[in-house]
Amino acid sequence: MKKTAMTGPDLPNIPWEERPRGATDVVWRYSKNPIIPRDLLPSSNSIFNSAVVPYQGEFRGVFRCDDKRRAMQLHAGRSQDGLRWRLDPERIRFQPAEGFEPTEWGYGYDPRVVWIEDRYYITWCNALAGWPTIGVAYTHDFETFYQMENAFLPFNRNGVLFPRRVNGNYAMLSRPSDRGHTPFGEIYYSESPDMTYWGKHRLVMRPAGGWQSTKIGAGPVPIETSEGWLVFYHGVLTSCNGFVYSMGAALLDIDRPWEVVRRTEPYLLHPRELYERVGDVPNVVFPCAALTDPITGRIAIYYGAADTVTCLSFCRVDEVIDFLEAHSL
Numbered sequence: 001m002k003k004t005a006m007t008g009p010d011l012p013n014i015p016w017e018e019r020p021r022g023a024t025d026v027v028w029r030y031s032k033n034p035i036i037p038r039d040l041l042p043s044s045n046s047i048f049n050s051a052v053v054p055y056q057g058e059f060r061g062v063f064r065c066d067d068k069r070r071a072m073q074l075h076a077g078r079s080q081d082g083l084r085w086r087l088d089p090e091r092i093r094f095q096p097a098e099g100f101e102p103t104e105w106g107y108g109y110d111p112r113v114v115w116i117e118d119r120y121y122i123t124w125c126n127a128l129a130g131w132p133t134i135g136v137a138y139t140h141d142f143e144t145f146y147q148m149e150n151a152f153l154p155f156n157r158n159g160v161l162f163p164r165r166v167n168g169n170y171a172m173l174s175r176p177s178d179r180g181h182t183p184f185g186e187i188y189y190s191e192s193p194d195m196t197y198w199g200k201h202r203l204v205m206r207p208a209g210g211w212q213s214t215k216i217g218a219g220p221v222p223i224e225t226s227e228g229w230l231v232f233y234h235g236v237l238t239s240c241n242g243f244v245y246s247m248g249a250a251l252l253d254i255d256r257p258w259e260v261v262r263r264t265e266p267y268l269l270h271p272r273e274l275y276e277r278v279g280d281v282p283n284v285v286f287p288c289a290a291l292t293d294p295i296t297g298r299i300a301i302y303y304g305a306a307d308t309v310t311c312l313s314f315c316r317v318d319e320v321i322d323f324l325e326a327h328s329l
């Protein structure tokens, strides 16, 4: 019996594969991972940490493609089934949004995409004066993209919009950082009346023990459920070989999303398969998007593996909520 209701449109064609027989983990991997190889485009060194959304019965996305110069670029992509993707060979070239001055394009990495009200918004890690912060843009059709102002001052990463206004304002999670590989990181919440001016900042979560002891950052767009906002996030541990990126989940209060209701003490996904352990940056699983089907309770999570390829995993909302109840910090 399905207990937890997810808000949002039905998605009967959500990419899906049942949990392998004998497996007990709450989140399981697609058997044909990775779904996007590093060299899908002739120019790409790696394609990972990317975001997808349902679009007119199909799927669209914004993909992080590091090119062979090792410049970090964003490319639009399309798919009929969410599994086999065609990516534009040319990177997205943002136009200034109406009423906006042209905003610097520094680079593009770790995009998120969300439908809010009448358009798809894209947030990503952009450069302001050469330093990382949160870029904001929108599109109606994944052909033309309009860039707005950066949301925050440097240094910031992992800007993730909520799929609707909260308390009458747009809402975003982000992770203030530094100019390097940031050996710290907490998730903050901010609101904006107009998607330009951001304030009302609140701390949401700090690192905790084990797999999430060094830093944490928001992952896919928060999923609205009857239990609260379901947030998948990445947590980082520092081992003697460097950072290890895993994924956990938290439930945030629906009206006060800076208040954490529950948070997983064990991870839900951890670098284990070879494609997660070996690549340009070893030992990374980095979720950036989730598709949901409220009717069946299915969730498909897209994640980057080892900063090299794009992968897919699955779970059921009821099982994640049960796990959060049984294994909360």
Ligand code: BMA
Pocket: 049, 109, 110, 181, 245, 281, 284, 286, 304, 307
């Ligand atoms: C972060 C970002 C991510 C990357 C991760 C591991 O700072 O650059 O894109 O997956 O490091 O290298």
